[in-house]
Amino acid sequence: MFALYNIGIRLYYLIIWLASFFNPKAKLWIKGRRQQSFVRYHNSIWFHFASLGEFEQGRPVLEQMKLTYPDRPIVITFFSPSGYEVRKNTPLADAVYYLPLDTRGNAARFINTINPSIVIFTKYEYWYHFFAQLYKRRVPLYIISGIFRDGQVFFKWYGGMHRKMLKCVRHFFLQDEHSRQLLAGININNTTVSGDTRLDRVWTNASNPKQLPEIEQFIGSHKTMICGSTWPDDEKLLAELVSEYPEWKFIFAPHELSMEKINHLADLLPPDSCIKYSALPITEGDNNRQCLIIDNMGMLSSLYKYGYMAYIGGGFGVGIHNTLEAAAFGIPVIFGPNYHKFNEAKALISLEAGFSISNEAELRAIVEKLTTDIAYYTASSQQAKQYVDTQKGATEKIVSFIRNSATA
Template sequence: MLLLYNIGIRLYFLAVYAASFFNAKAKLWIIGRKRQQIKTTDGCIWFHFASLGEFEQGRPVLEALKDKKPETSIVITFFSPSGYEIRKNTPLADAVYYLPLDTAANARHFINTIKPAAAIFTKYEYWYHFFNELHTQQVPLYIVSGIFRPGQIFFKWYGTLHRSMLKMVTHFFVQDEASVDLLKTVGVNTATVSGDTRFDRVWTNANNPKSLPLIAEFKNNQKVFIAGSTWPQDEELLTGLISRYPDWKWIFAPHEIGEERIVKLMDLLPSESTARFSQISDLKSQISNLNILVIDNIGMLSSLYQYAEVAYIGGGFGRGIHNTLEAAAFGLPVIFGPNYSVFKEARDIVHLKAGISIDNAEQLANAADLLITDTEYRDFASSKIKAYVQQNVGATAKIVEAIETPN
């Protein structure tokens, strides 16, 4: 199995390398790893994140440990350029790198160079050689906000290698009891339920939001529907709603902001009442007269939700919905596509009737009618979803306490 894993890793590298000749993200993935110089540290805490979402999820733990141990160096690695490129200069870390390709030699060199006192991985990302090297060198390895499902490779008959990775982890801090029970079925008894650190992150953000004066001016005391992290299929459905609710304003914050994507989205929208965020400062007194705003940058979305009343979360017609909790922390009822079942918080929100999953334009129209026109129901859903977030805060404190006082 290890031989097949090693072959798969190299084939993956070759596929990304081939894609790098015509794909900008793949090019960053290759060049970033090729050019980086790993600096020697000693006794650091190493945080690894797949991408930007996992960074935000693990950030509360990072910040808490940094506050408690300010003398300890922090090293961060990312697998994806979408995380690295945005957070490569974060003041929370002493060094930020791309995770080298998972080979035995790379893992040994990287870990021998940064010399971590502990390693913390968030939610996903299981890399055999890095885990094995940490285990061999007796470096504690923690998984935070982990969640497991029966369909994952760890619980398949052919998942022997991946099960061996689980047994290299010092402790799992998981989101629910079902994950603890699943791990026990494969002989892993080092897991406790701590909850999801994203609740801590979004609650902190909602209670200390960044002010966005231009957005406040755009809102102009009117109701706002925000579509966050959308993809083309989401946007094609959503644009059909705009004419139904002329008294509402609309903000689109697409998941990808390349020029081609932004132009295609703009083409779907009525040009006379739409503007890009990068251009509204030039409109001066006309900002409040706009009806639709397209966000063409990264990093604003978590603060935008404070100006809205209802949110649509994109991704549900693809691999899975994006972050519903950022909107939920502000008390926004949410609508999203059908692919949400692997996200515990989304299932919980639907159960609470504070979130609505839709499959088509008709269902979207019905959901929007309910949340836009029925103010009593919207208020009910808003209070339910905000209370849900508040009730689930606290994972960070449990994790940090356990890491600092191991059994």
């Protein structure tokens, strides 16, 4: 099994290398790893994030650990370019790297160089050689906001090697009770159900929102739908909604920001109805523009402050994006049908603060209900905000545990 794992890792690298000749993201993945060199540290705290979403999820713990251990260098690694390229200059870290390919030699060299005393991985990503090297050196490895599902390889008869990875983890901080039960079923009991650290992050963001004067100017007094992290399948449905609500404003923050994708979105919308954020501020002749397309990174979490309701993209693909950012501002959230892996989406649906749709008719129906039934809208908004307010607190549990473990 270990031989197959090592072969699989190298095949994966080969596939990414071949893709790098025509795929910009794959090119960054290869180029970034080839060009980086590592600075030697002592007694560092190493955080690993798969991508940008996991960074934002783990950020509250990162910030608190930095305050708790101000004398220790912080090292961050990313697997994906979408995380590294956006956060490579974050002031929260002393160094930011791409995670090297998971081979025994790479893992040993990297860990020898950064010399971590605490290692924290967010949500998922289990790399055998890195975990084994940390375990061998008795470096405590923590998983935060962990979540497990029945169908994962850890719980299959052939998942022995993957279960061995889990044995390398000092403690799991889990999002839900079901994850704890699954791990207990394979005799892993070093667990705490602490919740999802994203709730701490979105609560903090909503408590201290950024002011965006150009957005305020664009919106004026109009009701606004914030369409966050949208994909083409989402945008096709939303384009029809734009025509049906000419008195509304729509702000699109597409998941992919290539010029091709942005132009495709603009072509879906009514003629002369949209303007790009990079073209703001609005001139007098643009006052009638109905749609704004955000063509940069990093604004979405602040945009929800201006929304009457939100549509969250991804639900017609591999899964929805972050619904909590919108819910924290107390606005109802709508998303596509592929939400079942996301506990927060299921919770919001049960509270009638979140709504899953499968087609244009269902989207129209829920928007109409939220627009015409003010009492229903108000209750939905209150439930969304209350959910975030009552579920926060995972960060304090995690940092307190790690701090107490270090002094025990």
